[in-house]
Amino acid sequence: MIDAAGLRVMRAIADEGSFTAAALSLGYSQPAISQMVRRLETRTGTTLVERVGRSVRLTEAGAVLARHAGPVLSALDAAEEEVAAIAGLRSGRVRLMAFPSASATLVPKALAKVKAKHPGVSITFSEGEPRESLAALRAGECDLAVAFVYEGTDLGRGEEDLEPFVTTPLLDDEVLLAVPRSHPLATSTQVDMAALQDETWIAGCPRCRGHLLQLASTAGYVPDVAYETEDYVAVMGLIAEGLGIAVIPDLILKTVHHEDVVALPMTPASRRHIVAVTTPDLQRVPAVKATLDALVESAEAAAKWAAQSSGR
Amino acid sequence: MIDAAGLRVMRAIADEGSFTAAALSLGYSQPAISQMVRRLETRTGTTLVERVGRSVRLTEAGAVLARHAGPVLSALDAAEEEVAAIAGLRSGRVRLMAFPSASATLVPKALAKVKAKHPGVSITFSEGEPRESLAALRAGECDLAVAFVYEGTDLGRGEEDLEPFVTTPLLDDEVLLAVPRSHPLATSTQVDMAALQDETWIAGCPRCRGHLLQLASTAGYVPDVAYETEDYVAVMGLIAEGLGIAVIPDLILKTVHHEDVVALPMTPASRRHIVAVTTPDLQRVPAVKATLDALVESAEAAAKWAAQSSGR
DNA sequence: GCCATCCTATAACCAGAAGTTATCGAGATC
DNA sequence: GATCTCGATAACTTCTGGTTATAGGATGGC
Numbered sequence: 001m002i003d004a005a006g007l008r009v010m011r012a013i014a015d016e017g018s019f020t021a022a023a024l025s026l027g028y029s030q031p032a033i034s035q036m037v038r039r040l041e042t043r044t045g046t047t048l049v050e051r052v053g054r055s056v057r058l059t060e061a062g063a064v065l066a067r068h069a070g071p072v073l074s075a076l077d078a079a080e081e082e083v084a085a086i087a088g089l090r091s092g093r094v095r096l097m098a099f100p101s102a103s104a105t106l107v108p109k110a111l112a113k114v115k116a117k118h119p120g121v122s123i124t125f126s127e128g129e130p131r132e133s134l135a136a137l138r139a140g141e142c143d144l145a146v147a148f149v150y151e152g153t154d155l156g157r158g159e160e161d162l163e164p165f166v167t168t169p170l171l172d173d174e175v176l177l178a179v180p181r182s183h184p185l186a187t188s189t190q191v192d193m194a195a196l197q198d199e200t201w202i203a204g205c206p207r208c209r210g211h212l213l214q215l216a217s218t219a220g221y222v223p224d225v226a227y228e229t230e231d232y233v234a235v236m237g238l239i240a241e242g243l244g245i246a247v248i249p250d251l252i253l254k255t256v257h258h259e260d261v262v263a264l265p266m267t268p269a270s271r272r273h274i275v276a277v278t279t280p281d282l283q284r285v286p287a288v289k290a291t292l293d294a295l296v297e298s299a300e301a302a303a304k305w306a307a308q309s310s311g312r
Numbered sequence: 313m314i315d316a317a318g319l320r321v322m323r324a325i326a327d328e329g330s331f332t333a334a335a336l337s338l339g340y341s342q343p344a345i346s347q348m349v350r351r352l353e354t355r356t357g358t359t360l361v362e363r364v365g366r367s368v369r370l371t372e373a374g375a376v377l378a379r380h381a382g383p384v385l386s387a388l389d390a391a392e393e394e395v396a397a398i399a400g401l402r403s404g405r406v407r408l409m410a411f412p413s414a415s416a417t418l419v420p421k422a423l424a425k426v427k428a429k430h431p432g433v434s435i436t437f438s439e440g441e442p443r444e445s446l447a448a449l450r451a452g453e454c455d456l457a458v459a460f461v462y463e464g465t466d467l468g469r470g471e472e473d474l475e476p477f478v479t480t481p482l483l484d485d486e487v488l489l490a491v492p493r494s495h496p497l498a499t500s501t502q503v504d505m506a507a508l509q510d511e512t513w514i515a516g517c518p519r520c521r522g523h524l525l526q527l528a529s530t531a532g533y534v535p536d537v538a539y540e541t542e543d544y545v546a547v548m549g550l551i552a553e554g555l556g557i558a559v560i561p562d563l564i565l566k567t568v569h570h571e572d573v574v575a576l577p578m579t580p581a582s583r584r585h586i587v588a589v590t591t592p593d594l595q596r597v598p599a600v601k602a603t604l605d606a607l608v609e610s611a612e613a614a615a616k617w618a619a620q621s622s623g624r
Numbered sequence: 625g626c627c628a629t630c631c632t633a634t635a636a637c638c639a640g641a642a643g644t645t646a647t648c649g650a651g652a653t654c
Numbered sequence: 655g656a657t658c659t660c661g662a663t664a665a666c667t668t669c670t671g672g673t674t675a676t677a678g679g680a681t682g683g684c
Contacts, residue, residue: 001392002388002391002392002395003315003316003317003388004315004316004384004388005315005642007388007391018659018660018661019660019661019662020659020660020661028642028643028644029643029644029645030660030661030662031643031644031645031661031662031663031664032642032643032644033661034661034662034663035641035642035643035662035663036642036643038662039641039642044392044395044396044399045399046395046398046399046596046597046598047593047594047596047597049593050452050591050593050594051593051661051662052450052452052476052591052593053476053650053651053652053660054650054651054652054659054660054661055651055660055661056660056661057452059593059594059597060398060404060405060597060599061395061398061399061597064391064394064395064398065391065395068387068388068390068391068394071387072316072384072387072388072391075380075383075384075387076314076315076316076319076380076384078380079314079319079376079377079380079384080313080314080356082376082380083314083356083358083373083376083377084356086358086372086373086376087356087357087358087373092372093372138364140362140364140369164364164680279362279363279364281359281361281362281363281364281371282359282362282371284358284359285358285359285371285372285373286358287372317671330630330631330632331631331632332630332631332632340671340672340673341672341673341674342631342632342633343632343633343634343635343672343673343674344671344672344673345632346632346633346634347633347634347671347672348671348672350633351670351671363632363633367631367632367680368631368632476651
């Protein structure tokens, strides 16, 4: 019934003492004020201003409205400013989730970028395997997830449903075969998956295990998985001791290096795609967008560095 | 830019959890909410709600708006209620001025009526001769004045300018000649003004003095005014002691009665009109209107009583 | 796996709020 | 008494904020 614009007008009249001056101070024309007051008067059913001579004076009811204008308008301004701060990246919060090996380099770099560019934006970060982070995204407990998809597992179908989300490719991570330096194949430049039928295998996380099974399946056999651990330091240790071999993404090999383990390209080549996942709506939230952009930048830098490093 | 309606919608969405439920709770249709949110989003330049599956969830910015809705809306409601109270006569203040002899009966009766009917309305009352009360009315220091005009002095012209005001007749007060019981004319039923050329006069307030001068002037002489006082009790005392005679309005004679003074009708008959005066705007203010109505009622009752009393 | 159901988005439309310019009339000023 | 200023009014335009009707996508039961 009564709105902020009305209060603003009444306050201007109280402050300025005339319709014309109030109109000027609000950037309106004089008749606009005249009509607005009349509208308010019919709405409230009371006289709000007293037209005396060529000036006007507020009645009691009019003074009441003018008096209430202050609190209401400043509260509105506060709300507007708060939203503007979020829109202008002077404020805002992003809840980011990423799988563990992404946390090592990609995420920290991106966080640093955002922090440098938009100090007001706070990012809360937690680790989680793709399955968890996507569930959190779906549940609204997370705004942006860094996940991965193994090449070959159909995007959009299968265990994780990427349908309601938008994915942004970050890195293509080649999956390599990790064997002990003492292994007969350690000197090969390339290894055929089909030639590994009799090996003993070490599997990583459940999804990685699934990927291994799929690779073997395409090659026509079921691998003998002797060990399972999500701790890749442990995996490297196991390999170094000759207890088995494993398929390990390049990105992980870059972080947990072991001198007694060599990594070899495989045929058929296998990759995992590291992607940032969010919803179309959240992607438009400035802070989320900024974080996403930072992730893309960091990923590009990492890819360049990787290319150089593999080049020499 | 951002208004109360928008906040109300955002709060409803936050409370109800869906556009449809919010629409229902606000009495709108569902598309109205949908559009309102979109409008707000384009205005703020930020995503406010996250459309997830068949439900919606507020983003950080959306939550900010919903959070601010409470204070703003309740402040608006308070303003509205306060104005409604004034409009509904549950509140309100009237600044009433009346000339002294009106204060004796007319005004107290009217005040009592208003107080009984609208206990929330407070009336501040002060005495003042017509000149003062009209000045106060003009200056906005008074909402309603009870004044009088002597018949013969042109309404609307002369010393007090009644032009910008609206006047409501209250009583017609006959002006009588007050003489001591011992006066030769005391037994007359009617006295001609022309026959009083050689009397010694007592004048009341300046205006009453002016009226006396005018009456004498029409009768063709200048009266010998020996005493002037605004205190009518004193006037009566002076008359009773045979120090002079006076023209006194009936209403005053009713209140300050003296057994040694008799009041006689005069020819030509002279009256003063007692009126309530206010501005067209103020007359529409409920509390002022109620007080005015009460004055009219009290005046009618007084007139009836006077008719009976003069009848027997 | 399909169908019923529930939710949001969109289109097309409509009324009224809210602004404009142009002009009038009344008060105040010199 | 002429002039200047201020408010009211009229006529018109624009755009906000609603409506109904309908399409489209997600969810959940059978």
